[in-house]
Amino acid sequence: MLIEKQILSDLKKSDRSAFQSLFRYYYPRLKAYAATMVDDSVAEDLVQDLFLYVWEHREDLIMGASFHSYLFQGIYSRCVDYFRKYASYDSCDMEVYEEYLTEQAAFLQNDDEAWEELYAKDFYQQLYELLKEIPQQRREVFFLAYLSGKKTKEIAEQLDMPVRTVESHLHLTLKFLKKHLSKKDFFLVLSALSAI
Structure with a gap:
């Protein structure tokens, strides 16, 4: 929009x-x-x-x-x-x-329309399929941070783990996604996923 x-x-x-x-x-x-x-x-x-x-x-x-x-x-x-x-x-x-x-x-x-591609069904399907390949706890941290918009401290408290561990999980997930997504799709994940 x-x-x-x-x-x-x-x-x-x-x-x-x-x-x-x-x-x-x-x-x-x-x-x-x-x-x-x-x-x-x-x-x-x-x-x-x-x-x-x-x-x-x-x-x-x-x-x-x-x-x-x-x-x-x-x-x-x-x-x-x-x-x-x-x-x-x-x-x-x-x-x-x-x-x-x-x-x-x-x-x-690039053109602003690229931002709207984030909402395409095939993009989400690709993202979720990739996330199935990472450990469950890492995936849970990612969802809490990028879909629920929780801060690292809140995630650490909710999952009873050190903040550094949360940060490590996020870093490793983003590193994994960067390797498996196109540059444009990876950037879309970073820039707008938590705003949905």
Whole structure:
């Protein structure tokens, strides 16, 4: 679902209900996307910062379908800036992560219709078939994080396991999916699955 031009037009006129409609629609999607690059709490802050920026610069907004890409490019840039400034080099392979960020940036240049492909039945069937191949506990962690939108701490409490173990399960699942999905489909999983 792409945002109608009328909502953007109303937003430019400082209509708060239009802003709230945009926020409700895009917040979970942007947060899910940001959470693939930074911690959940940081993702929340960065998305809120982006929406504050959108409100403050509402009169200069881009109209039409490109608004979708505008938001995702905005949160992508904020995540990359945060990552480069604060991330621990001990916690991940910097070279692999930089390659991953570059691939995401390239995907954002594509047509907005690609985002809607996430809802296709065949995509879900492929995803679920792949998830059957991973251990049950890892699969459960993935579902809680990406379908239920739970934070790592909440999952750790619910499943009675250390937060680090939850993070490890998520990392290994994403690594597995990256290996078995096309780049576009893998990116779709990361950017929008938890917003469904």
